[in-house]
Amino acid sequence: MSYQGIAQSARDSTRLYMAESLMKGLQATFASKNKYPLPDGPFVTIAYMGTTIGWQGYAGQNVLPQAHVAGNMLDPLTGTSFTYNTNATQTSAQIMGYLENINNYAFNDENLFVQTAFAAGTPNYASLYPFVKGDTL
Numbered sequence: 001m002s003y004q005g006i007a008q009s010a011r012d013s014t015r016l017y018m019a020e021s022l023m024k025g026l027q028a029t030f031a032s033k034n035k036y037p038l039p040d041g042p043f044v045t046i047a048y049m050g051t052t053i054g055w056q057g058y059a060g061q062n063v064l065p066q067a068h069v070a071g072n073m074l075d076p077l078t079g080t081s082f083t084y085n086t087n088a089t090q091t092s093a094q095i096m097g098y099l100e101n102i103n104n105y106a107f108n109d110e111n112l113f114v115q116t117a118f119a120a121g122t123p124n125y126a127s128l129y130p131f132v133k134g135d136t137l
Contacts, residue, residue, distance in 0.1 A: 008100040011076045016131075018073050019082060019095045022059055023133040025067030026093050035090035037066040040081070052088045054137060059084040059095065085137050092135035098128035 030036050039057025046054040058081040059073055073082060075097065083096040 005101070012099045012101060014076050015097045015099060019097050019131070019133045022064075022067055022069055022073055022082060023093075023095050025069050026063075026095075026134070028068065029066050030091075030093070036086045036093040037063050038090070039063060039084040039086065046085075054085060054087040056083065056085045058082065087135075087137060092137055094132050094134040094137045096130055096132045098130055100128060102129045 026036055039055055040060035040062045041057050043055050043057025045052055046056060059067070060081050063084055064073060074080065075082075077100070078098075085094045085096070086092065
């Protein structure tokens with residue numbers, strides 16, 4: 001196994017651990033407040049036929065304290081925050097991140113893998129593998 005493969009696996013493990021910790025904290029917040037927090041912004045309002053069905057932003061300075069998460073939750077390679085979605089009633093939530101190498105993970109675990117990322121730029125997200133934790137939104 002190459003050093004690059006070991007480093008990718010370590011970063012991917014960190015990403016999955018952080019996403020799981022964040023989702024558990026958000027679920028604890030939901031249990032006490034009966035709603036998930038809105039994402040940090042600027043966030044996007046997701047609408048269908050003129051009706052708001054949810055919001056998408058990131059898990060940052062507003063979301064992390066409400067999820068009782070200390071420190072930052074930044075990607076170990078890119079330094080970016082997790083994408084965070086909630087539905088319009090704030091009763092469902094989802095965390096999304098990226099993995100560098102899905103060959104290290106079984107598809108039958110709790111992670112829902114999205115087949116392709118359609119974003120380019122820096123980093124090149126087209127070479128990464130999106131995953132989600134939480135509710136299906």
